Amino acid sequence: MKSWMKSAALGSLCLLPAFAMAAGALEGDVQKQATNWTAIIMFLLFVSGTLYITYWAARRTQSASDFYTGGGGITGFQNGLAIAGDYMSAASFLGISAMVFEKGYDGLIYSMGFLVGWPIILFLVAERLRNLGKFTFADVASYRLQQTPVRTFAATGTLVVVALYLIAQMVGAGKLIQLLFGLNYSTAVILVGVLMVMYVMFGGMLATTWVQIIKAVILLSGATFMAFMVMASVGFSPETLFQKATEVHAKGLAIMSPGKADPIDSISLGLALMFGTAGLPHILMRFFTVSNAKEARKSVFYATGFIGYFYILTFIIGFGAIVLVLNQPAFMETIVKDGKPLTQLLGGNNMAAIHLSHAVGGDLFYGFISAVAFATILAVVAGLTLSGASAVSHDLYASVIKKGKANEKDEMRVSKLTTLALGIIAIVLGLVFEKQNIAFMVGLAFSIAASANFPVLFLSMFWKGLTTRGAVIGGAIGLVSAVVMIILGPAVWVDVMGHAKGSAPFPYKNPALFSMSLAFFFTWLFSVLDTSKAAEEEKAKFDAQFVRSMTGIGASGASKH
Amino acid sequence: MNEDILKRVQANPKFAELVQKRSSLGWLLSIVMLAIYYGFILVLAFSPATLGASLSGGVTTVGIPVGIFIIVSAFVLTGIYVRKANTEFDQLNQQIVEEAKQ
Numbered sequence: 319m320k321s322w323m324k325s326a327a328l329g330s331l332c333l334l335p336a337f338a339m340a341a342g343a344l345e346g347d348v349q350k351q352a353t354n355w356t357a358i359i360m361f362l363l364f365v366s367g368t369l370y371i372t373y374w375a376a377r378r379t380q381s382a383s384d385f386y387t388g389g390g391g392i393t394g395f396q397n398g399l400a401i402a403g404d405y406m407s408a409a410s411f412l413g414i415s416a417m418v419f420e421k422g423y424d425g426l427i428y429s430m431g432f433l434v435g436w437p438i439i440l441f442l443v444a445e446r447l448r449n450l451g452k453f454t455f456a457d458v459a460s461y462r463l464q465q466t467p468v469r470t471f472a473a474t475g476t477l478v479v480v481a482l483y484l485i486a487q488m489v490g491a492g493k494l495i496q497l498l499f500g501l502n503y504s505t506a507v508i509l510v511g512v513l514m515v516m517y518v519m520f521g522g523m524l525a526t527t528w529v530q531i532i533k534a535v536i537l538l539s540g541a542t543f544m545a546f547m548v549m550a551s552v553g554f555s556p557e558t559l560f561q562k563a564t565e566v567h568a569k570g571l572a573i574m575s576p577g578k579a580d581p582i583d584s585i586s587l588g589l590a591l592m593f594g595t596a597g598l599p600h601i602l603m604r605f606f607t608v609s610n611a612k613e614a615r616k617s618v619f620y621a622t623g624f625i626g627y628f629y630i631l632t633f634i635i636g637f638g639a640i641v642l643v644l645n646q647p648a649f650m651e652t653i654v655k656d657g658k659p660l661t662q663l664l665g666g667n668n669m670a671a672i673h674l675s676h677a678v679g680g681d682l683f684y685g686f687i688s689a690v691a692f693a694t695i696l697a698v699v700a701g702l703t704l705s706g707a708s709a710v711s712h713d714l715y716a717s718v719i720k721k722g723k724a725n726e727k728d729e730m731r732v733s734k735l736t737t738l739a740l741g742i743i744a745i746v747l748g749l750v751f752e753k754q755n756i757a758f759m760v761g762l763a764f765s766i767a768a769s770a771n772f773p774v775l776f777l778s779m780f781w782k783g784l785t786t787r788g789a790v791i792g793g794a795i796g797l798v799s800a801v802v803m804i805i806l807g808p809a810v811w812v813d814v815m816g817h818a819k820g821s822a823p824f825p826y827k828n829p830a831l832f833s834m835s836l837a838f839f840f841t842w843l844f845s846v847l848d849t850s851k852a853a854e855e856e857k858a859k860f861d862a863q864f865v866r867s868m869t870g871i872g873a874s875g876a877s878k879h
Numbered sequence: 880m881n882e883d884i885l886k887r888v889q890a891n892p893k894f895a896e897l898v899q900k901r902s903s904l905g906w907l908l909s910i911v912m913l914a915i916y917y918g919f920i921l922v923l924a925f926s927p928a929t930l931g932a933s934l935s936g937g938v939t940t941v942g943i944p945v946g947i948f949i950i951v952s953a954f955v956l957t958g959i960y961v962r963k964a965n966t967e968f969d970q971l972n973q974q975i976v977e978e979a980k981q
């Protein structure tokens with residue numbers, strides 16, 4: 319009986335939604351470590367640098383356009399780095415390298431899913447988005463539809479995605495900082511909340527973008543150095559690296575092959591990753607920071623390059639950690655889990671990349687990478703907050719409540735107050751969810767983005783027949799079904815609510831295949847059934863929208879900068 | 880955008896050409912990317928041993944170069960589109976915009 323329970327526990331541990339680990343949340347229990355002064359000093363350097371940028375950006379952030387889009391004067395290359403930065407969260411750096419460290423090849427499979435959405439965004443979405451929109455993706459979705467219902471829906475979709483993502487990041491930040499800096503969980507969460515509010519409230523999009531760019535550059539440099547040192551240690555022979563790794567890893571040769579996966583779940587996950595990316599509000603918002611469609615295209619090209627390069631680095635780093643960190647007494651600890659002793663990496667598997675930095679670069683580089691990991695969280699939460707604030711001030715306040723007649727000063731005031739409110743909410747939720755299992759949250763965020771935001775955005779640009787009724791009802795069905803399927807699925811039903819394994823009413827971890835199909839189907843159905851006069855007018859406006867989306871005639875251009 | 884400009888753009892054969900060229904390239908490349916990725920997912924789901932086979936006798940498996948290939952292909956495909964769009968499509972677009980203003 320006991321051994322059965324042990325294997326069941328082990329099994330459920332292996333099934334821990336790796337998806338969420340890769341994208342957002344840092345999982346597992348962590349212990350507070352000794353105060354790490356090198357890391358703290360490096361982090362303080364980063365913070366003072368970024369606060370100086372915020373001060374600089376604050377003087378340039380006068381209008382609403384400055385606040386939402388940094389004045390629209392960001393170049394394609396800079397924006398590519400910022401987009402890559404949004405994507406290279408601490409959890410994707412530590413989480414994917416930990417997955418490679420733990421499972422080998424399967425880690426690479428996840429990174430692929432995160433990457434392949436980008437070309438699709440470029441081919442089908444990026445230019446049209448830039449040509450049609452101004453500040454938020456709701457501008458595009460509501461272009462020829464009724465403002466109030468569509469913007470309310472889009473703002474809801476945005477805020478739900480932002481909230482889920484923010485909680486995952488805040489909890490991840492708290493745990494990470496306990497590990498890396500030896501600070502309290504609550505201190506860490508408050509620190510992150512205060513800094514992100516300062517960046518966004520004073521520096522708007524300009525500061526948020528530059529914080530993201532700086533972070534992307536230091537993260538890419540640090541990861542490059544680590545991968546280089548790993549390859550140098552094996553004479554630059556991948557075969558030697560893999561050979562050594564399979565010799566020391568408990569799973570042996572199995573780390574070189576894909577593990578077992580359910581086909582439906584794999585396809586569903588692939589859809590969520592691919593089309594979720596095209597529905598993430600904080601990513602879509604970045605397309606409005608460049609001056610025109612050409613720069614928008616270039617941003618995706620650079621972003622795809624940086625993200626792809628980064629994932630190759632994390633793969634090397636994961637294998638490097640197997641060879642250089644695993645089984646080294648200095649990096650291992652024995653903890654008691656469920657009454658059993660368990661030998662694991664000091665602080666858990668998410669620390670693989672961090673320990674590797676110590677192994678290849680000593681104390682100083684270890685401090686550097688720890689600081690980079692913290693900086694990464696900060697930059698990502700700032701982007702999320704800005705996107706949430708834009709949804710409230712631009713979509714809800716200016717367009718829905720004031721019917722497009724808001725005065726710019728008031729709109730700015732609302733966006734700043736919302737930023738402050740979001741900061742407080744994020745801190746509170748970060749503290750509330752400390753002990754909760756939040757592994758499902760990023761998965762849910764991606765599924766909602768793919769099932770609610772993406773179908774409406776996509777159809778508004780590609781299908782003349784879309785009507786307000788179709789968009790709102792179909793999108794809402796996508797949102798609700800994604801939430802319900804996740805709750806009834808193994809990620810929440812079993813892992814969070816503690817029901818017996820295999821008892822989940824919805825058998826798949828990733829609902830996107832189903833919730834996205836439902837959203838598309840009902841959006842279509844309610845659009846074709848809509849024979850109202852308003853629907854006729856909305857369809858008639860498609861041609862003008864199409865010409866603008868193709869040629870950019872009438873698109874909002876770069877402002878004064 | 881006023882009605883005149885809209886009508887002029889729609890009547891311009893270059894606009895039809897731009898739409899046709901841009902859409903077909905966009906969809907073609909999307910299908911290539913989807914085929915590569917979902918082809919991989921299907922192999923993963925139904926024949927994982929194919930990816931786990933040794934590449935040339937050593938421990939490196941076929942899956943490693945395939946994975947690198949998929950990552951690189953995403954970058955290359957975006958490069959192809961951007962190159963084509965920044966030269967050919969933008970030139971055509973420029974002409975359409977100018978002709979619409981006359």
